Amino acid sequence: MADAVLFEFLHTEMVAELWAPDPGPGSGGKKKSLSVLEGLGFRVGQALGERLPRETLAFREELDALKFLCKDLWAAMFHKHIDGLRTNHQGTYVLQDNSFPLLVTMGSGSQYLEEAPKFLAFTCGLLCGALHTLGFQSLVTASVAALPACKFQVVIQKS
Amino acid sequence: MSRQANRGTESKKMSSELFTLTYGALVTQLCKDYENDEDVNKQLDRMGYNIGVRLIEDFLARSNVGRCHDFRETADVIAKVAFKMYLGITPSVTNWSPAGDEFSLILENNPLVDFVELPDNHSSLIYSNLLCGVLRGALEMVQMAVEAKFVQDTLKGDGVTEIRMRFIRRIEDNLPAGEE
Numbered sequence: 001m002a003d004a005v006l007f008e009f010l011h012t013e014m015v016a017e018l019w020a021p022d023p024g025p026g027s028g029g030k031k032k033s034l035s036v037l038e039g040l041g042f043r044v045g046q047a048l049g050e051r052l053p054r055e056t057l058a059f060r061e062e063l064d065a066l067k068f069l070c071k072d073l074w075a076a077m078f079h080k081h082i083d084g085l086r087t088n089h090q091g092t093y094v095l096q097d098n099s100f101p102l103l104v105t106m107g108s109g110s111q112y113l114e115e116a117p118k119f120l121a122f123t124c125g126l127l128c129g130a131l132h133t134l135g136f137q138s139l140v141t142a143s144v145a146a147l148p149a150c151k152f153q154v155v156i157q158k159s
Numbered sequence: 160m161s162r163q164a165n166r167g168t169e170s171k172k173m174s175s176e177l178f179t180l181t182y183g184a185l186v187t188q189l190c191k192d193y194e195n196d197e198d199v200n201k202q203l204d205r206m207g208y209n210i211g212v213r214l215i216e217d218f219l220a221r222s223n224v225g226r227c228h229d230f231r232e233t234a235d236v237i238a239k240v241a242f243k244m245y246l247g248i249t250p251s252v253t254n255w256s257p258a259g260d261e262f263s264l265i266l267e268n269n270p271l272v273d274f275v276e277l278p279d280n281h282s283s284l285i286y287s288n289l290l291c292g293v294l295r296g297a298l299e300m301v302q303m304a305v306e307a308k309f310v311q312d313t314l315k316g317d318g319v320t321e322i323r324m325r326f327i328r329r330i331e332d333n334l335p336a337g338e339e
Contacts, residue, residue: 003245005217006210007178010289013206014185040184047180047274077177 004079011102011122014040019118034118038125045129048073062156065134066093073130077123091156095127096149103148116144120152127152175247179273186286196284203285207292208299215297218244226301230326231255233303234262237294237324246270250322266320269313277314285309291322302330 018036070082074097084096102119106112120142128140137157144150189199218224222240227233234252243249248270254263271287285291291307298305304327311317 005214006245007181009210009213010178010181010185010206013209014181016209017202017206018188036188040181040188043184043187044177044180048177051176 007077008102008105011119014122015118019121034121037118037121038128041122041125041127042129042132043125044122045126045131046133047129048076048126049130049133062091062093062136063087065131065136066095066154068134069127069130070095073127077126091158093154093156095152095154097152098149100148100150103144103150106147108147110146112147113144116147116150117142120144120150124152127154131156175270176273179270182271182289183275186284190281190284196281200283200285200288203288204292204295207289207294208296209292210289211293211296211298212300214245214293215300218297230259230262230303233298234264234324238264241297254323260326262324263310264322264324266322269320272314272320275314282315285312286314287312287320294322294324299330302332304328304330 015037018040019034066085066087070085074080074082078101080101082095083098085093086096087093100120102123103116106115106119124140124142128138131138131140131154139155139157140152142150142152186199186203189202190196193199193202218241222236222244224236224240227236238250238252242264248266248268250264250266252262253265255261269287271290275286277284277286288309291309294307295305306325306327308323309321310323311319311321313320
């Protein structure tokens with residue numbers, strides 16, 4: 001049983017390592033952007049989704065799947081539930097977390113607002129990956145107005 | 160209803176898997192980014208070091224452990240308190256050198272390597288090398304310069320996983336802190 005702090009510190013290191021605006025001389029101009037972190041999150045989300053009990057894989061309704069993300073997945077990652085789930089009933093959902101754990105330690109207010117997006121990319125990917133395993137194609141984006149609150153917008157893609 | 164009941168254990172299990180899977184995804188990414196395994200090992204160690212220097216504060220705040228006065232005491236704290244707290248395992252401490260400045264941590268089940276199979280073309284990759292960096296970084300913050308390295312690994316077909324710890328020197332307070 002790995003402690004939650006470990007995940008937080010590992011996540012911070014991942015952000016530092018895989019996200020850099022200027023490719024340094026040592027890195028040989030590798031592609032570094034939010035998409036790498038997102039991709040990482042996607043794989044983890046997919047794998048986590050696969051490890052769910054069978055019954056949860058049988059979600060029929062979008063809303064059930066989204067509720068699952070807000071409760072069980074959030075509880076597993078951050079030991080809390082998400083604070084709000086809103087939808088327009090047309091495939092767009094907004095998940096609101098008033099104190100997102102990966103941002104909490106950065107303080108509150110707008111001082112580090114510019115830094116916030118890179119700490120959300122992994123989680124966006126993770127949500128998208130988990131939904132993928134549950135059988136829904138989606139686009140997930142995140143936005144922050146003031147730390148440490150943030151919103152994840154999930155748009156389910158109709159095939 | 161039954162799902163409701165086992166939600167607690169389910170989410171605990173998932174959160175340790177979250178860490179293991181995230182670590183796996185990270186190693187995969189680094190293997191893509193760097194051409195040779197040595198660089199990946201180095202990178203994992205460096206990231207571990209950065210985690211270690213922060214983790215030690217969390218550790219000292221949560222465990223009531225004071226300053227260790229010898230390496231044996233340190234070994235005990237690492238194996239019985241720290242590994243237990245963060246990874247939920249208790250490695251055994253063996254193979255002390257006669258001088259008492261080297262010992263081994265034997266991990267029977269390494270939680271970082273659940274679900275892992277090393278492909279043949281990564282034979283020099285030290286998959287869990289992050290741990291060595293964590294140990295080195297954390298101990299450096301309590302004035303102990305050590306070297307940590309994997310000498311056996313179940314991923315490579317060894318019977319157990321063994322981390323060899325070597326005490327190099329005590330860091331004096333008047334030296335510039337954080338030299339790497």
